[in-house]
Amino acid sequence: MPELPEVETSRRGIAPKLVNQQVRDVIIRQPALRWPITPSVTDLRGQTIDSIQRRGKYLLIYAATGCAILHLGMSGHLRIVSSDTPFKKHDHVAIVLASNDSLRFHDPRRFGALLWTTDDPLCHPLLARLGPEPLSRAFNADYLWQQVNHSRRTIKTLIMDGTVVAGVGNIYAAEALFLASIDPRKTAGNIDSDGSRKLVQAIKHVLKQAIKAGGTTLKDFLGSDGKPGYFKQSLQVYGRGGNPCFQCRNTLNEIRLNQRNTVFCSYCQR
DNA sequence: ATAATAACCTGAGGGC
């Protein structure tokens, strides 16, 4: 479900309710996520939350003695509710605050994760190898040009590789390639420096616009306030296979690339 | 070393 814009939307939604709040309780109802929830995440009890950061699609909840690392997987979302709100099916974790707000981690498919570390979370094995943040200056045309150089993979596969750039998933990879007029099947090594520049620009643009719209709600993504994101209306290709391209009116192609559904316009994207 | 694939789960939707 959530790519970088949805995770950032969640971060912005929960941060005002969590930061500087004391944690009254941590309730783990279902520990069997992508990895077992680290039992010591209950160390948060009694501590004050210092800040909530994002790295790629990971949320980092910092407290004095450690940091909770949270990933929403494919189907996860976070909501802030009053702590007396009944649990729903697949509400796996609750972080209950002194304010009586409760952060609920809901994740039907359980591909998400909640880990606790007392080290620098950025050095955690899951985060240490992540590529640059797509919206940072480190992600620029020169960098991508270096990455595509000599790669035999398709360009879409490459930009979805978190070690190349963090947080670009299936929706925004497709959208960015359309904006950059690049065929997703193109071998990365055949992208020239101009293509790299356009693609970097397109990725930044589409992510920024999606964050502005509160993310993309396809079926079940909701912000922490329970409201959907509105970027779906702006999608140019994702989910539009068989429909006319908004630019040239030709029928959009739909193929499978690396076991992922991929939509593109074979006229506009070369 | 690089790249494809199998795996972790539930739920929705389509075909029969």
Add this chain to the structure above:
DNA sequence: TGCCCTCAGGTTATTA
């Protein structure tokens, strides 16, 4: 209704 199949916004571990 229900059974079986396929597919879904992600990422690691395993295999080739």
